[in-house]
Amino acid sequence: MTARPTLADVAARAGVSASTASLAFSGSGPVSDATKERVLAAAAELGYAGPDPRARSLRRGRSGIVGVVLEERVRSAFLDPVKIRTLDGIADGIAPLGAALLLLPFIGGESEGATIEDAPVDAVVLIGCSPRVGHSLEILRRRGIPTVAIEGGPTGDDVPDISIDNRDATRRGAEHLAELGHRDVGVVTLAFDAERTSGPVDAALEARATTQVTIERLQGARDVFPEAPAVAAATSSVEDGRLAARLLLADASGRVLPAERRPTAIIAQSDLLAAGVILAAEELGLTVPGELSVVGFDGIRVDGLRHDLTTLDQPSTDKGRAAGEAVVRLLAGEPAASLAFTSTLHIGDTTAPPAR
Amino acid sequence: MTARPTLADVAARAGVSASTASLAFSGSGPVSDATKERVLAAAAELGYAGPDPRARSLRRGRSGIVGVVLEERVRSAFLDPVKIRTLDGIADGIAPLGAALLLLPFIGGESEGATIEDAPVDAVVLIGCSPRVGHSLEILRRRGIPTVAIEGGPTGDDVPDISIDNRDATRRGAEHLAELGHRDVGVVTLAFDAERTSGPVDAALEARATTQVTIERLQGARDVFPEAPAVAAATSSVEDGRLAARLLLADASGRVLPAERRPTAIIAQSDLLAAGVILAAEELGLTVPGELSVVGFDGIRVDGLRHDLTTLDQPSTDKGRAAGEAVVRLLAGEPAASLAFTSTLHIGDTTAPPAR
DNA sequence: CGAGCCGCCCGAATCGATTCGAGCGGCCGC
DNA sequence: GCGGCCGCTCGAATCGATTCGGGCGGCTCG
Known part of the structure; x- marks a missing residue:
């Protein structure tokens, strides 16, 4: 009795064939009410829990x-x-x-x-x-x-x-910055390749990029700021955004760069990254948006973020x-x-x- | 050629039996390297995409x-x-x-x-x-x-x-309110039964309750405030919290009750409900925590909530x-x-x- | 009264892979 | 040189349900 009962067991107990029992369960075929009732009763007695989904999906070719x-x-x-x-x-x-x-x-x-x-x-x-x-x-x-x-x-x-519209949308965000008067703008991007290489983006990395979204959004930024330096983040997270932003705002020893050597605005390719950018700026003693403007992408509310992020709201x-x-x-x-x-x-x- | 190739097709093409082909794929059985290679080659030529998971899980009894x-x-x-x-x-x-x-x-x-x-x-x-x-x-x-x-x-x-520790935890929250001097405390609860009956909680509803969590948390509140009136919310959401709170804070026509007829604090059984309670209070012109203290449960950050909620942080x-x-x-x-x-x-x- | 039809049930094939036991050579050791 | 063992491969059963064609008995209509 350890084995779970099968449809065949139920059929045997009800005194019908397996095929009839199956029809009784699926309800579709021509089965008399009396027979169906007998099958159902047998199933109840045996504690049969209905057709095995594995077998059914093999036969039907659909798993739901x-x-x-x-x-x-x-x-x-x-x-x-x-x-x-x-x-x-x-x-x-x-x-x-x-x-x-x-x-x-x-x-x-x-x-x-x-x-x-x-x-x-x-x-x-x-x-x-x-x-x-x-x-x-x-x-x-x-x-x-x-x-x-x-x-x-x-x-x-x-x-x-x-x-x-990744490219167009990012361009609109970049244009907003341009209209405000920004000229030195940096970009924090999503990952480019399967290895999720992080760090400054160079021609070699761009050339072997496999992530369409990253490329399109970068193009949108470059449509307005062709020279914008970019740094790739490994993942779309606050922490990786913070790390990437530090590469744009601070020197190797972690000291904030002088105003003329750092961007006045950063375009982040996601809101989580943008939150990390803001965090990095504040850690370095820079005010947002006073000393650094930040644009995100997604239109989510970032947990714990005290700002109303300028961003591209996507559906x-x-x-x-x-x-x-x-x-x-x-x-x-x-x-x-x-x-x-x-x-x-x-x-x-x-x-x-x-x-x- | 419309049909997807099966293991049998691969075996036939490789000139081996289906069983051998299976062993070659699962890799476990004793199969010579030459044979395995031949099977794999045949599979590649036929575009065989590996064993059908439906059939496999039927046979193995596990679906992963x-x-x-x-x-x-x-x-x-x-x-x-x-x-x-x-x-x-x-x-x-x-x-x-x-x-x-x-x-x-x-x-x-x-x-x-x-x-x-x-x-x-x-x-x-x-x-x-x-x-x-x-x-x-x-x-x-x-x-x-x-x-x-x-x-x-x-x-x-x-x-x-x-x-x-639903009961103990809620009791600790209630004790916190008691220590602050609260005596008139209301409770906004989660659902009690499968029908998700909402509205004032009475003995009848409590008697037919099927949700353990709701009961335990209510007991914890009652351990400190035995007479606390309770209102059930249909779901754990800001909106249902708001609706429930209005039943504790306002009269039928939606006017805020006089101070002596409404609770000075509300214990909500989830943070989302607590956010709704705060929303209701503010809509009615009550300040939090000045005129109404609110305790939540969960320890999440509620999107859009401007307060640092007092709550029971659960792991x-x-x-x-x-x-x-x-x-x-x-x-x-x-x-x-x-x-x-x-x-x-x-x-x-x-x-x-x-x-x- | 007989032929035909209809409703209901059964048998058997099928879905695709896994697995166990058996069989078959070949090689090693005696 | 022969028996035995080892390594590889094959057949066949199995997992549990679905489905299609066929057959049987009873009812209806001519």
Whole structure:
């Protein structure tokens, strides 16, 4: 009695065949009420908990699960408000499927268990801003799993990409700084490559960049400030923003640079990075926005930040929802197109005319 | 060629049997290097993407997936910082498994797809503070799925429960108010039952309560203020906190009650509710903490709240991690015990001596 | 009264991989 | 030179449910 009862056991007890028992459970086939009742009664007596989802999904070819690839440690994804909003939107978008969301860890780790190469999913959403999208796409294409990307960069015709106007939006932020009178502007960027190389951005790094978002946003800044020095942060976090900003504002020994040798404004490619930039500035005795203006990207509220950040407000939830809806369409066999949203410039209290 | 190749196709092409091909892939069995290479080559030519996870999990009896039951809409869970911290901890705790996390929607909806009764999971974590735990437990027990609860209330010996000192902690918060001189204290509670009945709490509602956390925290408040009136909120949100607080602070027409007829302090059972209480107070023209002291529970930072909330800081992440570790132990066939953490009182700027 | 039809149930194939025991050469040792 | 052992490969059973075609008995209509 240790083994869990199977449909066959139930059928035997009810005195019917396994096929009939199956029909009785799924309710679809032509089964007399009396028989169905007998099967249900037998199931109750045996403590049968319904068809095994593993067997069912093998047979049906559908598992009712949609994967979400976070392309980084699950835990750090939970700490990123943009990701959470996006997840929220995805959950909303796939609601008509009634499917559950499987959080897939980044690949390349030493994980034993479920990864993108090996998970029972009907479809997958790649949440980008990541250098690994290319590799993931290849695996999914090979497995023949319908896929939707969010900020995936160039994905090919078979994979709809939900994105925003990264370059235009950043340019609008840069123009806002230019109008205030800023001329010396620095940029703190997201990661460029899979190794998440951090530090000053040079031509070599730009050349081997694989993250579309980083590049587009940098281009937007360069559209207005072609000479702007840039520093890459390893991750989108307050701490890495702080470290990157110090490279723009202080010398090697950690002393603040003289006013003529440091930027009067910094464009950060995420709000978390911007919060780190502000933190670094204040640590160095610089006031914001008096001595340093800061522009972020995302439009989230950063926990613990005392400022109303000037930033580019992007519709994260809408992006997620659109991705979810695209998944639904793909699973229905319909085509799904790529889609681009627009961000709006929110002017807070972290930007002002430069002191000099 | 439309059909995806199977292991049998690969085996045929490599000129070996399916069993040998399987061994070649899993790498464990005794297969000569030459054969393995031939199989791998054949797989590459055919574009075989590895064993089908559905078939594999049917045969192996393991899916490499751990379910997390949020017991409410996925989207609202993402909006609750406590849940997110807990998820973060769970992801950390099950890391040695390399398993992915399946977000299971609350049950009872009209979902077509994966739910707790019907999802290919190896184990499940129930995240509680919810009235539905009892029902969920029953289903999982029936299915024979190892389960760990977080704040699940009485779960039975087979299901470890990870909890905190709800009653003691709330009592410490209440004592803090008593020491400040408060005598008239109100309580805004979480939901009591599956219907999430909101409004004034009476004996009848308490009698049919199914949510352990709500009861324990209420008891903690009553330990110090036995007569404290309580109002239940439908969900742990700022808005529902606001609505509940108005029932304690205003009359039916929405006018603020005279000082002698309203509490000088309110104990809220979550920080989000506390934020709503503060919002309600300010809307009614009451100052915090001057005319109303507010105590929360959780120790999160509430987005947009301008106060440093006095609250009971609970180790949400640690709770999640402990739950994850318990899952690992259960899956290894080892016993896992229940565990209780303790919260610490954080005194912020929302509590002060009463005005009168 | 007989043919046909309809409703209900059963058998068997199938989904795709894993795993255990058996078999088959070849090589080593006696 | 022969028996035994070892290493590799293969067959077949199995995991548990779904599904399709067929068949059987009863009812209806001609």
